[in-house]
Amino acid sequence: MTDTLTALSACEAARAIRRREITSTALVRACLDRIAAVEPTIEAWAFLDPDYATVQAKARDGAQAEGEPLGPLHGVPVGIKDIFDTADMPTENGTVLHAGRRPAEDSMVVALLRAAGAVILGKTVTTELAVYSPAKTRNPHDPSRTPGGSSSGSAAAVAARMVPLTIGSQTNGSVIRPAAYCGVVGYKPTHGLISRAGVLRQSLHLDHVGVFARTVEDAASVAQELIAYDPRDPAMRPRPRPLLMELGNQEPPSPPRFAFIKSPFWDQADSDARAAFLEFKERLQCREVELPLPFAKAAQVHRTILEADLALSFSGEYQHGKEQLSPTLRAMIERGQGTLATDYNRAVGSIPELRRALDDLLRDYDAILTPGTTGVAPADLTSTGSPIFCTIWTLCGVPAVNLPLLRGPQGLPLGVQIIGRNNDDARLLRTARWLSLWGGNFRGK
Amino acid sequence: MTDTLTALSACEAARAIRRREITSTALVRACLDRIAAVEPTIEAWAFLDPDYATVQAKARDGAQAEGEPLGPLHGVPVGIKDIFDTADMPTENGTVLHAGRRPAEDSMVVALLRAAGAVILGKTVTTELAVYSPAKTRNPHDPSRTPGGSSSGSAAAVAARMVPLTIGSQTNGSVIRPAAYCGVVGYKPTHGLISRAGVLRQSLHLDHVGVFARTVEDAASVAQELIAYDPRDPAMRPRPRPLLMELGNQEPPSPPRFAFIKSPFWDQADSDARAAFLEFKERLQCREVELPLPFAKAAQVHRTILEADLALSFSGEYQHGKEQLSPTLRAMIERGQGTLATDYNRAVGSIPELRRALDDLLRDYDAILTPGTTGVAPADLTSTGSPIFCTIWTLCGVPAVNLPLLRGPQGLPLGVQIIGRNNDDARLLRTARWLSLWGGNFRGK
Numbered sequence: 001m002t003d004t005l006t007a008l009s010a011c012e013a014a015r016a017i018r019r020r021e022i023t024s025t026a027l028v029r030a031c032l033d034r035i036a037a038v039e040p041t042i043e044a045w046a047f048l049d050p051d052y053a054t055v056q057a058k059a060r061d062g063a064q065a066e067g068e069p070l071g072p073l074h075g076v077p078v079g080i081k082d083i084f085d086t087a088d089m090p091t092e093n094g095t096v097l098h099a100g101r102r103p104a105e106d107s108m109v110v111a112l113l114r115a116a117g118a119v120i121l122g123k124t125v126t127t128e129l130a131v132y133s134p135a136k137t138r139n140p141h142d143p144s145r146t147p148g149g150s151s152s153g154s155a156a157a158v159a160a161r162m163v164p165l166t167i168g169s170q171t172n173g174s175v176i177r178p179a180a181y182c183g184v185v186g187y188k189p190t191h192g193l194i195s196r197a198g199v200l201r202q203s204l205h206l207d208h209v210g211v212f213a214r215t216v217e218d219a220a221s222v223a224q225e226l227i228a229y230d231p232r233d234p235a236m237r238p239r240p241r242p243l244l245m246e247l248g249n250q251e252p253p254s255p256p257r258f259a260f261i262k263s264p265f266w267d268q269a270d271s272d273a274r275a276a277f278l279e280f281k282e283r284l285q286c287r288e289v290e291l292p293l294p295f296a297k298a299a300q301v302h303r304t305i306l307e308a309d310l311a312l313s314f315s316g317e318y319q320h321g322k323e324q325l326s327p328t329l330r331a332m333i334e335r336g337q338g339t340l341a342t343d344y345n346r347a348v349g350s351i352p353e354l355r356r357a358l359d360d361l362l363r364d365y366d367a368i369l370t371p372g373t374t375g376v377a378p379a380d381l382t383s384t385g386s387p388i389f390c391t392i393w394t395l396c397g398v399p400a401v402n403l404p405l406l407r408g409p410q411g412l413p414l415g416v417q418i419i420g421r422n423n424d425d426a427r428l429l430r431t432a433r434w435l436s437l438w439g440g441n442f443r444g445k
Numbered sequence: 446m447t448d449t450l451t452a453l454s455a456c457e458a459a460r461a462i463r464r465r466e467i468t469s470t471a472l473v474r475a476c477l478d479r480i481a482a483v484e485p486t487i488e489a490w491a492f493l494d495p496d497y498a499t500v501q502a503k504a505r506d507g508a509q510a511e512g513e514p515l516g517p518l519h520g521v522p523v524g525i526k527d528i529f530d531t532a533d534m535p536t537e538n539g540t541v542l543h544a545g546r547r548p549a550e551d552s553m554v555v556a557l558l559r560a561a562g563a564v565i566l567g568k569t570v571t572t573e574l575a576v577y578s579p580a581k582t583r584n585p586h587d588p589s590r591t592p593g594g595s596s597s598g599s600a601a602a603v604a605a606r607m608v609p610l611t612i613g614s615q616t617n618g619s620v621i622r623p624a625a626y627c628g629v630v631g632y633k634p635t636h637g638l639i640s641r642a643g644v645l646r647q648s649l650h651l652d653h654v655g656v657f658a659r660t661v662e663d664a665a666s667v668a669q670e671l672i673a674y675d676p677r678d679p680a681m682r683p684r685p686r687p688l689l690m691e692l693g694n695q696e697p698p699s700p701p702r703f704a705f706i707k708s709p710f711w712d713q714a715d716s717d718a719r720a721a722f723l724e725f726k727e728r729l730q731c732r733e734v735e736l737p738l739p740f741a742k743a744a745q746v747h748r749t750i751l752e753a754d755l756a757l758s759f760s761g762e763y764q765h766g767k768e769q770l771s772p773t774l775r776a777m778i779e780r781g782q783g784t785l786a787t788d789y790n791r792a793v794g795s796i797p798e799l800r801r802a803l804d805d806l807l808r809d810y811d812a813i814l815t816p817g818t819t820g821v822a823p824a825d826l827t828s829t830g831s832p833i834f835c836t837i838w839t840l841c842g843v844p845a846v847n848l849p850l851l852r853g854p855q856g857l858p859l860g861v862q863i864i865g866r867n868n869d870d871a872r873l874l875r876t877a878r879w880l881s882l883w884g885g886n887f888r889g890k
Contacts, residue, residue: 237682308786312794315787341753341789342760342782349757 005030010076010164010218017064017075024064024075028057028119031077035162041143042160043136044153046082047089048122053077056119071117073225078113079157079166081150082123083130083200086110093200094126094135094150097321107198108230109167109209116225121163124153127384129314130169130200133326134384139181141412145377148178149384151212155182158212165222166212171202171306172394173373173387175210179402180415181377181385185436187211187219190423191397192237194223195230203309204234205348206302206394216401216433220244223425248429256366256431258286258418263370264296265388270375276406276414277371284438286369292357294350295392301354302395304339304347311336355396355422362421366431372415376408389417399425401432405439450475455521455609455663462509462520469509469520473502473564476522480607486588487605488581489598491527492534493567498522501564516562518670523558524602524611526595527568528575528645531555538645539571539580539595542766552643553675554612554654561670566608569598572829574759575614575645578771579829584626586857590822593623594829596657600627603657610667611657616647616751617839618818618832620655624847625860626822626830630881632656632664635868636842637682639668640675648754649679650793651747651839661846661878665689668870693874701811701876703731703863708815709741710833715820721851721859722816729883731814737802739795740837746799747840749784749792756781800841800867807866811876817860821853834862844870846877850884 005027008016016022032050039045060075085091085103092098110120125137127150137152139145140160147156151168155178158166168175170188179186187210194209201207209226213219224244230236260281266274281288311318311333317325318333325333362368371389378385393400399420406414418435420428450472453461461467477495484490505520530536530548537543555565570582572595582597584590585605592601596613600623603611613620615633624631632655639654646652654671658664669689675681705726711719726733756763756778762770763778770778807813816834823830838845844865851859863880865873 239683308790312787312790337785337787339786340782341784341786342757344786344789345753345757 002030002033006034006161008164009215010073010213011215011221013164014073014076018070024057024060024119025054027075028053028077028121031121031163038140038160038162042138042140042156044124044157044160044162046092046123046125046153053119053121060117060119071115072221073113074117075119076117076165077119077121077163078222079121079124079154079163080110081154081166081168082126083169084109084167085198086120086123089120089123091123094128094130095317095324097317097324103198105198108195108232109199109226112226112228124151124157124166126150127152128326128329129317130171130174130202131310131329131332132384133328134381138381139377141183141377142379142410144381145379146181146381146384148181148377150174151178151210152384154212155179155184155186158182158184158214164214165218168210168212169199170208170210170390170394171206172302173390175208175212176372176390176400176402176415176417177385177387179212180372180404180413180417183404183413185213185216185219185404186402187223187429188394188400189223189425190399192233192235193425194226195228195233195236197230197232201313203306203313205305205309205351208394208397216429216436217249219401220248220429242426244426244429247426248433250430252366252430252434256434257364258284258367258369259289259361259365260286261289261291261368261370263291263389263392268374268386268388269371272408273371273375273414276408280406280416281369284369289361292361294354294357298354298392298395299388301347301350302391304343307332307336308339308344309336311339351395351397355398358396358398359421367428368419370417370419372402372417376412376414393419396422398422399428401428403432403436403439405436447475447478451479451606453609454660455518455658456660456666458609459518459521463515469502469505469564470499472520473498473522473566476566476608483585483605483607487583487585487601489569489602489605489607491537491568491570491598497533498564498566505562505564516560517666518558519562520564521562521610522564522566522608523667524566524569524599524608525555526599526611526613527571528614529554529612530643531565531568534565534568536568539573539575540762540769542762542769548643550643553640553677554644554671557671557673569596569602569611571595572597573771573774574762575616575619575647576755576774576777577829578773579826583826584822586628586822587824587855589826590824591626591826591829593626593822595619596623596655597829599657600624600629600631603627603629603659609659610663613655613657614644615653615655615835615839616651617747618835620653620657621817621835621845621847621860621862622830622832624657625817625849625858625862628849628858630658630661630664630849631847632668632874633839633845634668634870635844637678637680638870639671640673640678640681642675642677646758648751648758650750650754650796653839653842661874661881662694664846665693665874687871689871689874692871693878695875697811697875697879701879702809703729703812703814704734704806704810705731706734706736706813706815708736708834708837709744713819713831713833714816717853718816718820718859721853725851725861726814729814734806737806739799739802743799743837743840744833746792746795747836749788752777752781753784753789754781756784796840796842800843803841803843804866812873813864815862815864817847817862821857821859838864841867843867844873846873848877848881848884850881
């Protein structure tokens with residue numbers, strides 16, 4: 001029974017609960033059983049109180065029994081990266097410096113999930129302050145390998161079927177990379193689509209909320225609930241909500257056109273990954289396109305912004321607990337402390353220009369297709385792998401999806417990343433759904 | 446006849462044109478006659494082609510004769526600070542480095558003025574790149590005195606009745622200060638209310654479009670036409686247009702409550718100004734309020750942002766023509782080149798906090814009342830006077846109005862500045878209208 005319930009997608013589970021075929025309590029119980037079985041190996045959770053999760057599930061079942069109106073995620077458990085504030089659980093941001101931290105309020109994302117009826121199952125492991133230094137989590141496909149970061153626990157928990165949905169964040173490659181390494185769907189919406197109020201801040205320009213799921217439909221269904229204008233997030237604009245579910249689930253009128261882009265970092269992909277992508281591209285019959293010249297500097301632009309923003313965002317941690325920061329993060333902060341305002345502002349000012357170049361390129365294609373990572377998850381628990389195949393797209397704030405369509409050495413997952421036009425998330429999800437169906441066939445060959 | 450026509454307010458002139466009591470051609474002719482008479486002394490214009498102005502006016506009259514729908518400013522001449530791009534006139538930004546510059550397109554403000562039916566009379570003199578170094582313009586009340594800057598020509602042209610309306614800009618005190626020195630109404634709307642597309646950029650955080658007129662109603666009428674969402678200006682948000690004319694012209698339900706604020710810079714006001722303000726405050730029976738502590742650092746915050754932004758905005762001018770920049774501007778740019786990104790971002794990050802403190806303070810008052818300048822226009826043509834009484838309000842982006850209600854030594858104008866809540870421009874204009882009526886009585890005593 002546990003296996004049946006934990007195999008349900010979030011949308012299937014929500015439907016089954018709504019039709020009273022299963023209860024939220026039973027589903028949460030199944031997730032907790034699964035966690036009890038695999039968590040000792042995977043260690044995906046920073047905080048989990050099985051009793052409290054059960055209390056929430058029972059309350060959802062009770063509300064349903066009393067005829068209360070049900071949100072789209074009624075009774076569905078969701079795991080939350082431990083950098084999103086929760087009023088009822090600790091939020092420790094992956095650092096001993098914040099040990100025991102109890103926020104007074106829910107982050108906007110958590111508040112919206114509760115409003116949609118979700119059960120907040122627990123908090124998932126993040127790297128140190130959501131930057132590079134790995135925490136305890138291991139890759140469910142091979143515990144000697146990294147799950148990727150910084151949303152390590154969120155990706156691993158979904159991959160290991162501990163929970164159907166999790167929330168993560170991406171400032172460089174922290175959604176797409178762990179999704180690729182763990183073989184799940186990862187979706188990083190357009191910058192400014194989901195509020196970051198109550199989320200650990202690294203960089204207002206670069207931080208994105210993202211989601212993990214096992215199907216594109218699930219990723220769309222949870223993201224849909226998270227889109228609500230919030231003036232506390234300066235990147236947000238009041239505008240109509242995109243209809244991710246309604247439009248994302250449509251059949252494209254004709255097969256999507258993909259621009260295969262090796263990007264300036266193709267040489268950093270390993271030979272297995274390069275071979276797999278070239279074959280995939282051939283089979284899909286998609287055209288190879290060169291990124292315009294300004295993108296050559298994009299990784300440096302990202303780094304200039306990120307390091308200066310880390311220096312300010314973590315100035316308190318640096319001042320009061322420098323010794324307890326990892327050497328990597330300290331070095332980034334210290335470089336950021338020396339960044340000049342003109343260099344920073346020139347970098348920030350180049351973002352709209354790069355985004356326009358992508359908009360132009362995507363006039364003729366539904367999506368860009370490119371590797372999500374340099375290869376399969378490295379057999380190394382001291383690192384979380386390279387985010388370089390995500391950097392450009394994060395910098396531009398355009399939507400990105402990882403699809404677990406390829407296999408590398410030892411059958412390990414290799415992620416296909418597709419990227420859409422700024423604010424055209426519904427089209428990207430429609431394309432992702434099409435490609436995951438097509439890719440299922442491709443893999444079958 | 447020239448005197449009668451140039452004495453009309455913009456609203457009176459628009460009404461008279463609409464009723465066919467006067468023509469735009471006659472009004473523009475009267476302005477050109479007045480300019481011919483006083484321009485040799487005042488030197489308010491950077492570009493003026495009387496024939497071309499007349500051609501525009503005749504076209505407006507022709508359109509009216511043919512029954513075309515008339516905009517609210519149909520046939521009314523407006524002077525434009527020479528940092529706003531005009532497709533049909535040079536835009537030289539007050540520097541020899543841009544001599545002969547001919548923009549391809551109108552700035553948004555100029556395009557909106559044309560759409561409202563205005564005649565673009567010509568371009569008014571600005572200081573060097575709209576910063577401090579004075580150009581040729583003199584104060585109409587005493588040609589040995591500065592008109593203030595950087596919108597020197599715009600303030601002087603309205604004060605000298607060369608034109609009923611002009612457009613200016615404010616990054617520190619460039620609307621309120623020249624309006625105060627020249628004895629006219631100056632209105633700097635909330636940051637983000639008017640698009641800066643096609644305007645010389647100093648600082649995205651600090652630059653504001655502003656207007657000059659001889660009545661509050663006129664200032665409201667032209668500003669009303671300039672408010673239109675423009676995604677090219679990153680400070681703008683799509684939102685309902687404030688009804689400046691409709692609400693600003695209402696009678697307040699009860700006499701407005703003013704918070705008299707000396708600000709941290711009271712000591713920099715001269716003794717005549719201090720005495721005049723203390724008397725004014727007594728007569729108005731308004732309460733004196735202290736600014737909260739964080740404002741002590743506001744001028745430094747403004748300087749940190751401005752200098753770093755100047756260093757980037759004028760990097761081309763610095764690189765290619767350093768020798769032709771004034772020593773003052775060069776020094777600002779060079780300080781800005783050394784500003785650290787963390788200091789810059791900390792400064793930018795403190796703006797919302799300061800704005801919230803003002804919002805709180807203004808819960809109990811309709812407006813803040815404070816000097817617009819340190820005193821009357823200095824008898825010095827090598828400077829444009831101190832902007833210090835404007836710095837805080839510009840930094841916070843809140844709306845400000847100068848009213849020419851007081852007189853200093855030799856009967857020179859002394860400006861009363863009132864400041865409103867962020868995005869509460871209609872209330873501020875309503876209060877300004879009330880105060881200018883009350884102040885007329887006060888002055889009569």
